[in-house]
Amino acid sequence: xxxxxxxxxxxxxxxxxxxxxxxxxxxxxxxxxxxxxxxxxxxxxxxxxxxxxxxxxxxxxx
Amino acid sequence: xxxxxxxxxxxxxxxxxxxxxxxxxxxxxxxxxxxxxxxxxxxxxxxxxxxxxxxxxxxxxxxxxxxxxxxxxxxxxxxxxxxxxxxxxxxxxxxxxxxxxxxxxxxxxxxxxxxxxxxxxxxxxxxxxxxxxxxxxxxxxxxxxxxxxxxxxxxxxxxxxxxxxxxxxxxxxxxxxxxxxxxxxxxxxxxxxxxxxxxxxxxxxxxxxxxxxxxxxxxxxxxxxxxxxxxxxxxxxxxxxxxxxxxxxxxxxxxxxxxxxxxxxxxxxxxxxxxxxxxxxxxxxxxxxxxxxxxxxxxxxxxxxxxxxxxxxxxxxxxxxxxxxxxxxxxxxxxxxxxxxxxxxxxxxxxxxxxxxxxxxxxxxxxxxxxxxxxxxxxxx
Numbered sequence: 001x002x003x004x005x006x007x008x009x010x011x012x013x014x015x016x017x018x019x020x021x022x023x024x025x026x027x028x029x030x031x032x033x034x035x036x037x038x039x040x041x042x043x044x045x046x047x048x049x050x051x052x053x054x055x056x057x058x059x060x061x062x
Numbered sequence: 063x064x065x066x067x068x069x070x071x072x073x074x075x076x077x078x079x080x081x082x083x084x085x086x087x088x089x090x091x092x093x094x095x096x097x098x099x100x101x102x103x104x105x106x107x108x109x110x111x112x113x114x115x116x117x118x119x120x121x122x123x124x125x126x127x128x129x130x131x132x133x134x135x136x137x138x139x140x141x142x143x144x145x146x147x148x149x150x151x152x153x154x155x156x157x158x159x160x161x162x163x164x165x166x167x168x169x170x171x172x173x174x175x176x177x178x179x180x181x182x183x184x185x186x187x188x189x190x191x192x193x194x195x196x197x198x199x200x201x202x203x204x205x206x207x208x209x210x211x212x213x214x215x216x217x218x219x220x221x222x223x224x225x226x227x228x229x230x231x232x233x234x235x236x237x238x239x240x241x242x243x244x245x246x247x248x249x250x251x252x253x254x255x256x257x258x259x260x261x262x263x264x265x266x267x268x269x270x271x272x273x274x275x276x277x278x279x280x281x282x283x284x285x286x287x288x289x290x291x292x293x294x295x296x297x298x299x300x301x302x303x304x305x306x307x308x309x310x311x312x313x314x315x316x317x318x319x320x321x322x323x324x325x326x327x328x329x330x331x332x333x334x335x336x337x338x339x340x341x342x343x344x345x346x347x348x349x350x351x352x353x354x355x356x357x358x359x360x361x362x363x364x365x366x367x368x369x370x371x372x373x374x375x376x377x378x379x380x381x382x383x384x385x386x387x388x389x390x391x392x393x394x395x396x397x398x399x400x401x402x403x404x405x406x407x408x409x410x411x412x413x414x415x416x417x418x419x420x421x422x423x424x425x426x427x428x429x430x431x432x433x434x435x436x437x438x439x440x441x442x443x
Contacts, residue, residue: 008120012375012384013429014350029428044084050124051076054105054346060124 001038001062003046005031008057015058019049031058064089066360067148067156069138070164071095073103073346074328076123077353078162079130085361089159091130094150096137096165099186100125105346107189108213109377113220114193118186138165141304143321160360163301163312163326164353167294167344172205172266179270181289183214192289199223199286203274205264207233207257209376211291212246216378218287219255226256226283228264228274233257239390242383242421249405250379258283266290296330296342309340316367318355325356333370347373373433380405384429386436387411387419398435400425410435 003022011029015022021042026032031053038046050058066089068079079093095101102121110116126132137151141161148156169182181192200223204215207229219225227233227250234243247257260276267273271288275281296311306320307313311332318325328349332340348370355368375384385391395409398420408427411419420435 010375010382011426011429012347012373014347016430018350018354025428025430027428028426029431044080044127047124047127048077048080048084051080051101051126052073052350053123054073054103056103056106056121056123058124 001040001043001046001060002036003033003038003050004059004061005033006057006059008055009053010055010057012054014052014054015049018052019045022046023049065156065158066091066160066162067158068093068162068164069148070162070166070328070330071097071101071132071134072164072166072328072349073101073123074166074331074349074353074356075162075164076101076126077350078164078325078327078357080126081354081357082361083127083129085357087357087361092156093126093130093132094136094138094148094156095132095134097185098135100132100134102186103346104184107186108183108210109217111186111189112183112193112196112214112217118190121186138300141301141306143305143324146323159323161324162353162356162360163320163324163330164328164356165297165300165330167296167311167329167342169290170293170295172264172290172292173271177266177269177271179268179272179288180266181287183210183289183291184294192287195287196221196223201285202226202287202289203228203283203285204289204291205229205266205274206291206293207231208237208291208293209234209374211289212250212378213376214289214291215255216250218289219250219253219379223287224256225254226258226285228258228260228276228283230259230261230263232259235390237389238385239392241394242385242391245402245423246379246381246383249381253379255379294329294344296332298330311340311342313340317359317365318352318368319359323360325359327352327356343370345374347371372436373429380424382422382424384422384432385419386421386429386433389419391419391421395421399427408432408435 140149169184264276312326329344398408400407406424417437
């Protein structure tokens with residue numbers, strides 16, 4: 001699974017809070033993905049983190 | 063049965079359903095939503111979607127896993143909590159061994175159903191109706207100066223409309239406290255927004271509605287577009303007779319449970335905050351946390367209480383504002399960083415208990431820093 005943070009990100013950090021294994025904030029407070037490809041065992045939690053974004057800024061590609 | 067039913071189609075429902083799976087629940091998960099579209103975010107409806115810069119599709123949340131059965135366009139019509147069954151508008155009756163109630167709330171309207179011309183903003187459909195009406199309008203009256211009303215007013219103003227906001231109270235003051243409300247209203251006025259206070263409430267006049275009247279008829283504002291942003295009503299009618307405690311919303315305990323095996327989350331859930339006083343917390347962060355808590359309370363009867371989280375944000379009149387801490391904010395803040403004159407500032411409120419809230423205005427800082435400036439009160443345990 002591949003994830004991407006679009007330019008809609010406003011830095012509310014819900015993704016980080018929900019799935020700290022997968023998401024982190026950069027120095028400016030925007031979300032960033034820790035992996036090029038999300039490991040299979042983290043896919044569920046990555047999806048959860050993506051879905052709680054209030055501005056739908058995280059794009060999930062299978 | 064080996065099934066958990068989630069009633070609702072928004073972020074609290076979607077989070078609850080997906081959390082059940084992420085936490086290893088192996089039974090059926092059935093999600094029942096009255097809306098015809100899959101879960102989406104309402105957050106940008108009053109901003110990007112209304113402004114025409116964001117498509118409706120941009121509000122769709124990532125699709126739910128396919129081991130969650132999503133039924134769209136189906137309404138729950140009753141709950142029998144004794145026999146653990148939900149009746150659906152399709153005529154079907156679903157038994158469950160766990161239920162999440164996340165039916166949300168709807169916009170409160172000020173006119174009776176048969177009247178036309180009163181616009182509200184809650185769903186994608188509302189946003190489209192409003193956006194269509196926008197193009198031919200030169201003036202608008204927004205009834206309600208809360209977060210939603212002010213965001214709508216800001217978008218309409220940007221679109222070139224003459225905008226008047228009318229409310230019983232000074233805009234945002236009850237929500238945010240006087241200091242921050244004053245800052246936002248001052249900016250809104252600079253940009254040309256007009257404000258009126260109608261302490262005894264207003265009346266919408268005409269069919270279609272084309273005026274807002276108050277003060278016994280002595281004060282009137284006309285508008286090509288009349289938008290009500292006068293609060294919301296929890297969707298609890300279907301729970302009459304269910305045996306659950308209802309008070310403005312579904313009453314839940316500190317774990318999110320309304321009864322054994324029945325949880326509630328999001329805008330529909332009400333917690334007792336003082337003796338006999340119940341409050342819903344209708345914002346995104348809370349819907350997410352309550353959705354997670356609801357799933358966990360159903361899966362693990364020994365789960366402990368969860369702390370509501372106090373983090374909100376709003377964008378209006380050129381101000382991007384993030385707030386960590388309990389509202390309303392009392393007294394005056396300290397400037398931590400930036401400058402008020404330049405309207406880019408980081409603020410902190412303190413009282414005798416220590417730091418209680420932090421607010422960023424047009425400042426990019428990691429939310430974690432904002433929350434730490436708000437002291438322990440805003441961060442979940």
